[in-house]
Amino acid sequence: MASFTGASSGCLLSPPQLSRQCLASTRISGLKMVSFSNSGRTNLPLSFRSLQISCAAKxxxxxxxxxxxxxxxxxxxxxxxxxxxxxxxxxxxxxxxxxxxxxxxxxxxxxxxxxxxxxxxxxxxxxxxxxxxxxxxxx
The missing domain is CATH 1.10.1200.10 (ACP-like)
Structure with missing residues (x-):
């Protein structure tokens, strides 16, 4: 399960591990929600462990x-x-x-x-x- 923490310029998504394959993408109330699957990978690159996503415009x-x-x-x-x-x-x-x-x-x-x-x-x-x-x- 992903955890979100607030930041001044966006939201930080930092689950322990992410796969390279995005399974679903849906816009809800101006935010783009993305689901990821681990796909059994345990040693993903550091760049996939923390993603910066920006929140929608006002x-x-x-x-x-x-x-x-x-x-x-x-x-x-x-x-x-x-x-x-x-x-x-x-x-x-x-x-x-x-x-x-x-x-x-x-x-x-x-x-x-x-x-x-x-x-x-x-x-x-x-x-x-x-x-x-x-x-x-x-x-």
């Missing part, structure tokens, strides 16, 4: 990102935009994604590296990256 950050995405893509009111919404599924092409990133940078007063911006596929990805950048800038 609801107000997700709401702001949803509003920016909705506005930028002219999403109809009857279509739901949530943390799990994928930009591509909402009709965004690469130019739309660049414009969304620019809108997020302006709204939150941040600058996203090109590599980081390219890894954003969902509203949740964007909100998590924004909070990480805000925390980094305030440190």
């Amino acid at each position: 609801p107000e950050t997700i709401d702001k990102v949803c509003n920016i995405v909705r506005k930028q893509l002219a999403v109809k009111d009857d279509i739901s935009v949530t943390g799990d919404s994928e930009f591509a599924a909402l009709g965004a092409d690469s130019l739309d994604t660049v414009e969304i990133v620019m809108g997020l940078e302006e709204e939150f007063g941040i600058t996203m590296e090109e590599e980081s911006a390219q890894s954003i596929a969902t509203v949740q990805d964007a909100a998590d990256l924004i909070e990480k950048l805000i925390e980094k800038n305030s440190a």
Whole structure:
């Protein structure tokens, strides 16, 4: 059974041993829960004994990102935009994604590296990256 301990920038998952194979992954209340199986291994590398996972972005950050995405893509009111919404599924092409990133940078007063911006596929990805950048800038 995994144990969680709080940390200022995330949560620490540190079971005694983890396998390399993740068996299940589900989003619950903005947190990504992951199950691991030991698979009979006893001498796993140190990197598998302690994982750093970041907690989900604040609801107000997700709401702001949803509003920016909705506005930028002219999403109809009857279509739901949530943390799990994928930009591509909402009709965004690469130019739309660049414009969304620019809108997020302006709204939150941040600058996203090109590599980081390219890894954003969902509203949740964007909100998590924004909070990480805000925390980094305030440190």
